[in-house]
Amino acid sequence: MLSLIAAFMLFGTNMVMAQATAEGGASASPATAAAGADNGLASAGYYTLLFLIICFIVGIVGKILRVFDLTQQIQGKQPMNWNNIMGIICLAFLIVGMYGAYWEFSVQGKMILPDAASIHGVKIDQMFWTTTVLTTIVFVITQILLFTFLFRYRYSAKRRGHFLPHNNTIEKVWTIAPAIVLTILVIFGFFTWQQITNSVDAKGEPASINIDVTGHQFAWELRYQGKDGKLGNTNYKLVNGTNKLGINFKDKYSYDDLQADTMVIPVRKSIRLNIHAQDVIHSVYMPHFRVQLNAVPGLPTYFKFTPTITTSEMRTKLDNPTFEYLLYCNKICGGAHYNMKKVVRVVSEAEYQAWLAQQKPYLTDKLKQDLKFAEQKSAVQQNNRLALNN
Numbered sequence: 391m392l393s394l395i396a397a398f399m400l401f402g403t404n405m406v407m408a409q410a411t412a413e414g415g416a417s418a419s420p421a422t423a424a425a426g427a428d429n430g431l432a433s434a435g436y437y438t439l440l441f442l443i444i445c446f447i448v449g450i451v452g453k454i455l456r457v458f459d460l461t462q463q464i465q466g467k468q469p470m471n472w473n474n475i476m477g478i479i480c481l482a483f484l485i486v487g488m489y490g491a492y493w494e495f496s497v498q499g500k501m502i503l504p505d506a507a508s509i510h511g512v513k514i515d516q517m518f519w520t521t522t523v524l525t526t527i528v529f530v531i532t533q534i535l536l537f538t539f540l541f542r543y544r545y546s547a548k549r550r551g552h553f554l555p556h557n558n559t560i561e562k563v564w565t566i567a568p569a570i571v572l573t574i575l576v577i578f579g580f581f582t583w584q585q586i587t588n589s590v591d592a593k594g595e596p597a598s599i600n601i602d603v604t605g606h607q608f609a610w611e612l613r614y615q616g617k618d619g620k621l622g623n624t625n626y627k628l629v630n631g632t633n634k635l636g637i638n639f640k641d642k643y644s645y646d647d648l649q650a651d652t653m654v655i656p657v658r659k660s661i662r663l664n665i666h667a668q669d670v671i672h673s674v675y676m677p678h679f680r681v682q683l684n685a686v687p688g689l690p691t692y693f694k695f696t697p698t699i700t701t702s703e704m705r706t707k708l709d710n711p712t713f714e715y716l717l718y719c720n721k722i723c724g725g726a727h728y729n730m731k732k733v734v735r736v737v738s739e740a741e742y743q744a745w746l747a748q749q750k751p752y753l754t755d756k757l758k759q760d761l762k763f764a765e766q767k768s769a770v771q772q773n774n775r776l777a778l779n780n
């Protein structure tokens with residue numbers, strides 16, 4: 391029964407995922423998304439019903455076999471050997487289950503992400519594959535042992551079972567061996583993560599480009615540094631209709647900060663994403679670069695990475711002329727969470743500079759008016775003069 395539930399959960403998930411992918415590819419309008427959700431629920435109900443029907447059929451077959459068995463006994467013939475039947479079912483389950491696992495790898499394995507497009511991403515992939523290979527080997531060995539033992543040592547009146555109440559050696563082996571392997575994996579992961587996140591600016595490796603990524607329900611806002619190469623301060627208390635990021639325009643570094651719709655970044659330059667959230671927890675997720683970090687309100691975080699493959703190179707590599715890198719939100723942050731998607735384009739340095747020159751500053755005329763910017767600016771200058779005098 392439990393195996394059946396597992397199998398149906400798997401098929402159900404596949405169906406829902408396939409629908410979601412088709413939806414995403416076809417259109418991203420809210421209406422189609424709602425229709426997609428309905429289809430998902432409908433198929434869940436369908437699979438539940440199918441599951442119940444199969445349970446019912448299995449029950450009926452069991453009853454028929456029982457009647458057959460009793461008739462055999464009444465006629466004085468050999469009763470059915472349920473131990474043999476169960477043993478054979480176990481072997482069949484092993485073969486079908488192993489094929490199922492192979493099918494998952496071969497069919498859904500193709501949906502895996504392409505090569506990592508960032509320097510640290512390669513290390514993350516190495517870790518992923520090490521863990522996958524190790525666990526697959528252990529999985530295959532343990533499943534074969536489990537089901538062949540069930541078959542090989544099924545009950546037989548001709549055989550005496552060997553009773554093994556306790557064996558310290560076996561206990562030690564199956565406790566220490568996995569503990570060593572897991573410790574190695576965890577330590578390996580710990581040092582890799584430390585390497586990725588320790589590339590801090592304070593250690594003399596400042597990022598070439600600073601980008602503020604701010605999540606709110608339901609979009610990402612991007613802020614690029616202007617000519618001064620620095621991003622101005624922000625303060626959530628300054629957020630309003632015109633100043634949606636709460637940029638502190640008293641900070642002179644903020645005057646030339648730029649806003650952008652697409653995240654365009656130059657290849658082989660280190661990028662520092664300063665991650666903010668304005669309402670709930672969001673998550674900056676750029677799967678092709680193996681970048682993911684939560685965006686937490688009130689707790690700015692950052693992630694540094696270096697893209698290594700341009701969008702056009704990736705298009706050639708994947709033989710997909712419409713391929714785009716994407717920035718997603720990876721927290722189910724509300725009703726229109728699926729809308730939090732931005733195109734990320736990795737280009738050459740020259741293309742990047744050309745694109746940057748066309749981006750508009752955050753400090754629009756409207757904002758200058760709203761903030762009575764001229765007065766503030768002169769106030770700042772006056773303060774500077776005072777400071778100088780002092």
Ligand SMILES: [Cu+2]
Nearest residue numbers: 672719723730
């Ligand atoms: Cu979100």
